[in-house]
Amino acid sequence: MMSSFTSQFRGLKAAFTREVRAYFAAPIAYVFITVFLVALGLFTWEGARFFDTGVVDLAPFFMWHPWLYMIFLPALAMRLWADERAAGTDEILLSLPVELPGLVLGKLMAAWSVAGVALAFTLPMWITVNVLGSPDNVAIALTYLMSFVMAGAYVAIGAAASALTSRQVTAFVLAVVVAFLFTAAGWPLVLSGIAGFAGPGAADAVARFSFLTHFEAAQNGVLELRAVFFFASVILLFASLNGLWAAGRRTP
């Protein structure tokens, strides 16, 4: 039973190593990490007035994560399947004795790892706030963890969109739209609009699907298993769609 379960993930390691190699063989990963860090720095310092708040924590830094992930992670994931289809290499993948769940997870984890590397490069921020004062390090650690888990959800959306088309740009736009819906669903502006239009109950229901709402919970220093479970569910949902859409190549 166990072996038939694990055999569903045949090809995971091969797909993962290939994609990580592809990210770092071309300048994609380096460009991605650099631009991401520059953007995050700009938003944190200029947009959120990091030094002017008078409070020593990373809130003005973390608040931008969902919004930047929304743009950057679909860009990172857009090539995963679209490129295979454009080059015709998906025909090689489908002819190998591997399983689609393995390929889907391998690719997803490769892009997720690059996102993790980018996130790891922001650790000097954490050191800085510790030099400036004494922040709640448990809360920061939890928020970092949650940010990484949330990144997986954005990557999963991007990868799934990539399986729908042979054009990377189409995959990117599609993924950003979907990611925006999931992100903005927790935006106070959107929520108050929905509350006014359809009542506070409806706003609550929409907020339940928002990445923002679930991400903010971690910043209070409480590990909300519910939030982890939520992001894991989103990843599972989009990975499944990804597999379904990639399998569609077998039955045009």
Added chain:
Amino acid sequence: MLELHQLTKAYGTRKAVDRLSLSVSKGEVLGFLGPNGAGKSTTMRMIAGVLIPDEGDTVIAGHSILTDRRAAQASLGYLPEGAPLYADMTPPQYLAFLARARDLPRGEREDRIDQAIADARISSVVDKQIGALSKGYRRRVGLAGAILHDPPVLVLDEPMDGLDPNQKRAVRALIARMAPEKVILISTHTLEDVPRLCSRVAVIDQGRIVADASPAELAGEYTLEAAFKALTDQSEAQAA
């Protein structure tokens, strides 16, 4: 060793492959001939497990591609039409990816990769990215990928396309060398390759096999080209 049972695939209302059955045994090199759009590549994709047939099944070395796909695919070496490859990898990196994906024993991987590189004669380009290679070299990297795991069944879609005469001779020699131990199915539209390469010819037109004979029998007193023309003229006329 390779059996196609009533393979059928339709795109919309057009039947690309129509109840196609074929059995190829060890030692045979079957040339798959037919005009463009006759269903050669669609048939080969169904054999490789890339496309699921609407009806019918393929049995590769005793394994059904429908009910025992991984075992069937492990016994198959497949060169897709146009030899698609990962442009960002060097040939050895690409072959290492295939070796890992096929889960070849770790101790054997290096040897298998070296052997495939030698057999496909691509040792002079091992440091180059595949995207920078000429069409002929790319085709041979694809061929190296198909023979990497020394499969009992080879399905090669247009392996000669884009090769110069010297490269063609090398690939013919490689196929001839492998032939006694394997089942080999080769599609081509270059008729002069057929007598030198194949022990048997199947002509396919509109998704059906219209002739199945030795190259000599098929050519008879006429040329192979005349036979091909006579067998497949109907579809040209219909298209026009």
